[in-house]
Amino acid sequence: MASLLIGSNPLIRMALLLLTIVTMTERISFVVEARDLSTPGYGEEAMKVRHEKWMAEHGRTYKDEAEKARRFEVFKANVDFIHRSNAAGDKKYTLGLNKFADITRDEFTAMYTGFKPVQAGPKKLLGFKYENITLSDDNQEVDWRQKGAVTGIKNQGQCGCCWAFSAVAAIEGLYQITSGQLASLSEQQLLDCSTNGNNNGCSGGVMNDAFQYIVDNGGITTEEAYPYTEQQGMCQSVQPAVTISGYQNVPAEDENALAAAVANQPVSVGVDASDFHLYQQGIMTADGCGENINHAVTAIGYGRADDGTQYWLLKNQWGETWGEGGYMRLQRGVGACGIGKQSSYPVA
Structure with a gap:
C-alpha cells in the first residue's frame, strides 16, 4: 500500500528525486575532496586549480605569466614527488605542500x-x-x-x-x-x-x-x-x-x-x-x-x-x-x- 501511495503521488516522487540528487552531489563532493589531487594523471586543469588555491593560501604572487608558468611546472613536479614519496608507505615521515612547494630543491637550499x-x-x-x-x-x-x-x-x-x-x-x-x-x-x-x-x-x-x-x-x-x-x-x-x-x-x-x-x-x-x-x-x-x-x-x-x-x-x-x-x-x-x-x- 505504501509503495502504491508513493508511486501515485507526484509530490512525493519529486521529493525523493531531489533527495537522491542531493545525496549523489554530496557523495561526489566527498570523493573529490578525499581524492589526492597529486595523483599522477589527475589532469592539468585540476592541478592549475590546486596551484591557484595554494597561491592564495600562502600569499604567493608572480611578476608575470611567464614566471607563473615556470613556477607551475615546479609545483607539479613537487606534487608528483610528494605523492610518490607518501604513497610508497615505507617511510616514518610524510611530505606536504608547504610554502616552498613552487621552488626546486636547489633553489630552496x-x-x-x-x-x-x-x-x-x-x-x-x-x-x-x-x-x-x-x-x-x-x-x-x-x-x-x-x-x-x-x-x-x-x-x-x-x-x-x-x-x-x-x-x-x-x-x-x-x-x-x-x-x-x-x-x-x-x-x-x-x-x-x-x-x-x-x-x-x-x-x-x-x-x-x-x-x-x-x-x-x-x-x-x-x-x-x-x-x-x-x-x-x-x-x-x-x-x-x-x-x-x-x-x-x-x-x-x-x-x-x-x-x-x-x-x-x-x-x-x-x-x-x-x-x-x-x-x-x-x-x-x-x-x-x-x-x-x-x-x-x-x-x-x-x-x-x-x-x-x-x-x-x-x-x-x-x-x-x-x-x-x-x-x-x-x-x-x-x-x-x-x-x-x-x-x-x-x-x-
Missing part, C-alpha cells in the same frame, strides 16, 4: 640555509663540560619547550643567516635555565655586527663566531630592542641584555655526547637540510637526506616514538607552517642528515 662549517676559533673554552654525564632513565626524553626554555618559532626568510638564529636560540635556552627568565634575543644584532671571522650576513656563517662576538661585545640585546629585518644593515650600538662567558664544541660525530649536552641545555647543530623543504611531519630518517651540512638549527630535546625509533627534536626558523609547527623530528643514533658533525653550545 640556496635561499633558506646558510651554515658554512669551519673549525672552531682559538678562543673557545677548552674541554667538554658534559663529558662525564651519564644519561639515566629519567633522561630518555627531553623537551626544553616543556621547561619554558624555548621561544616561539621565528622566520629567517630569504636570508642565509640560520647561524644567527641557531646561536640565539641556544643562548635563549641557556639564559632561561640559569636565570629562570625567557627572553627573545636579537638575531639582527648578529647579522649586522658579527662580521669578523666567517660570518657574512645573509651569505652564511657559523654559530661559534656568533658566540665569540657576543663574548667580545659584552652581551647581546633583545629582539624588541633590535628587531629582525631579513637583511644585513649597519651595526647599531645597543645595551646588552644577556651575556655568555664562552662556548664549547660537542665532540664530533658522537651522538651520545650530543645527547648529554642537550639533556642540560639547547645546543646549536649543523644538518644537511637540502631535502627538508617539503617535510611535513614524522621522523625524518637517514635515507631521506644527505650528510653535507649546510643549515643550522637548535636541538631542544630528544625522545622515542611508539615504534621504538629514537629521534632528535629540532627547532627550525622557517616559520610555523613548515614541519610540525616549525619543528622537526630527526632520527637519532645513525648520523642522520649529518647531525653531530658540528655542534656547539654557549657557556654562562
Whole structure:
C-alpha cells in the first residue's frame, strides 16, 4: 500500500528525486575532496586549480605569466614527488605542500640555509663540560619547550643567516635555565655586527663566531630592542641584555655526547637540510637526506616514538607552517642528515 501511495503521488516522487540528487552531489563532493589531487594523471586543469588555491593560501604572487608558468611546472613536479614519496608507505615521515612547494630543491637550499662549517676559533673554552654525564632513565626524553626554555618559532626568510638564529636560540635556552627568565634575543644584532671571522650576513656563517662576538661585545640585546629585518644593515650600538662567558664544541660525530649536552641545555647543530623543504611531519630518517651540512638549527630535546625509533627534536626558523609547527623530528643514533658533525653550545 505504501509503495502504491508513493508511486501515485507526484509530490512525493519529486521529493525523493531531489533527495537522491542531493545525496549523489554530496557523495561526489566527498570523493573529490578525499581524492589526492597529486595523483599522477589527475589532469592539468585540476592541478592549475590546486596551484591557484595554494597561491592564495600562502600569499604567493608572480611578476608575470611567464614566471607563473615556470613556477607551475615546479609545483607539479613537487606534487608528483610528494605523492610518490607518501604513497610508497615505507617511510616514518610524510611530505606536504608547504610554502616552498613552487621552488626546486636547489633553489630552496640556496635561499633558506646558510651554515658554512669551519673549525672552531682559538678562543673557545677548552674541554667538554658534559663529558662525564651519564644519561639515566629519567633522561630518555627531553623537551626544553616543556621547561619554558624555548621561544616561539621565528622566520629567517630569504636570508642565509640560520647561524644567527641557531646561536640565539641556544643562548635563549641557556639564559632561561640559569636565570629562570625567557627572553627573545636579537638575531639582527648578529647579522649586522658579527662580521669578523666567517660570518657574512645573509651569505652564511657559523654559530661559534656568533658566540665569540657576543663574548667580545659584552652581551647581546633583545629582539624588541633590535628587531629582525631579513637583511644585513649597519651595526647599531645597543645595551646588552644577556651575556655568555664562552662556548664549547660537542665532540664530533658522537651522538651520545650530543645527547648529554642537550639533556642540560639547547645546543646549536649543523644538518644537511637540502631535502627538508617539503617535510611535513614524522621522523625524518637517514635515507631521506644527505650528510653535507649546510643549515643550522637548535636541538631542544630528544625522545622515542611508539615504534621504538629514537629521534632528535629540532627547532627550525622557517616559520610555523613548515614541519610540525616549525619543528622537526630527526632520527637519532645513525648520523642522520649529518647531525653531530658540528655542534656547539654557549657557556654562562
